Amino acid sequence: MSFAIKTSKLKKSFGNVIAVNNLDLKVNKGSIFGLVGPDGAGKTTTIRMLCAMMLPDEGKIEIGGIDVVSRGEELKEHIGYMPQRFSLYGDLSVRENLEFYAEIYQVPHQVKDKKINELLEFAKLTNHSYKLADQLSGGMKQKLALSCNLIHTPKFLFLDEPTTGVDPVARREFWKILFDLKTQGTTIFVSTPYMDEAERCDEVGLMYQGEIIYCDKPEVMIKSFKKQIAAILVDDIFKARDILNKLSYIDDVYIYGEKIHLICDDYYNVKTAVKVK
Ligand SMILES: Nc1ncnc2c1ncn2[C@@H]1O[C@H](COP(=O)(O)OP(=O)(O)O)[C@@H](O)[C@H]1O
Ligand SMILES: [Mg+2]
Structure with a gap:
């Protein structure tokens, strides 16, 4: 292959x-x-x-x-x-950024405008094409960066x-x-x-x-993972992490957003031992 x-x-x-x-x-x-x-x-x-x-x-x-x-x-x-x-050019518009990259990548003039319009449509940025890149939301910036x-x-x-x-x-x-x-x-x-x-x-x-x-x-990766993962909400995430880290029956503890994720063999044992509400 x-x-x-x-x-x-x-x-x-x-x-x-x-x-x-x-x-x-x-x-x-x-x-x-x-x-x-x-x-x-x-x-x-x-x-x-x-x-x-x-x-x-x-x-x-x-x-x-x-x-x-x-x-x-x-x-x-x-x-x-x-x-x-x-990095996008914040003081250039969405369309101007695309035009700039079309020059850099030497996109032929005959196809450039068509391609830009297609990409604007594809990334749902057509209605924002005259906005300055700096004025876009984080998600839109990423889509423009991808389009470029x-x-x-x-x-x-x-x-x-x-x-x-x-x-x-x-x-x-x-x-x-x-x-x-x-x-x-x-x-x-x-x-x-x-x-x-x-x-x-x-x-x-x-x-x-x-x-x-x-x-x-x-x-396959998910199936081969034999442990259990629990996501828990706590008042003091850092304090909870330190406490959980010391427990021998927990394999790993990490902070994921506003929750704590812990990896263990059997979450039921953890629940009874640390009195999770
Ligand atoms: N230009 C560099 N000079 C010295 N160390 C570097 C350089 N680029 C990466 N490293 C080191 O190489 C390792 C891998 O870095 P990197 O490839 O940036 O990882 P990731 O993208 O997964 O965060 C890190 O220890 C980092 O500090
Ligand atoms: Mg990196």
Whole structure:
């Protein structure tokens, strides 16, 4: 089988820090691959190498049959890359931002206007096209940023934490756009710190300290998880975390939004022991 994206033994260090270690990835054409991991896991470094923005120390990358390390320049017209802190031009309008990126990506003049109108429609931004980018909501900004990176109709799309800091409704809308793009045949590689977004991907790689510690379809991942996860609401989230962290029958505790999530073998035991109301 030929893969759209394939890496083997990819490695990148910064001084003593091994940011990406022996990464082997395979992504099917026309699928959505989610790279999920906490801050510092190596997601951004991975995406930068895939997009030929940074050379690996070791290893191979192949995208659409192109060897990225030696032929990175050829790849650029086929990919869209939305960095973690993608900046729009706040004092340009929505349409002007798209026009600007059309120039950068050298979109031919004959097709430019048609493409911009299509993207505005696609991202539901047509009625906002004369607003300044600075005046848009967070969700709309993300959709515009995505649209700017779709102006040249890339076959491969790389998105680095595109929904971080965006509200849940806008996040859902953003994912709807990604599903539509997938239907059109685009291969999407997206990083996220949100586990719930992993479920929306065709395949998920969990990344931790530079390594992929698990990689499979999300439904397989969920089935193979034998522990229980409980979400609880408490008055003092930090105090509760510290108390729960000390209990031997709880495997892990973390703060997720306004709730505490805890991982354990049997939540019933936890409930009786800590008198959860
Ligand atoms: N340019 C850099 N110089 C030095 N260290 C870096 C650089 N970029 C990333 N790192 C380090 O590499 C590790 C992985 O970082 P990164 O790829 O940004 O992870 P993530 O995107 O998952 O948060 C971190 O320990 C980070 O501090
Ligand atoms: Mg990052």
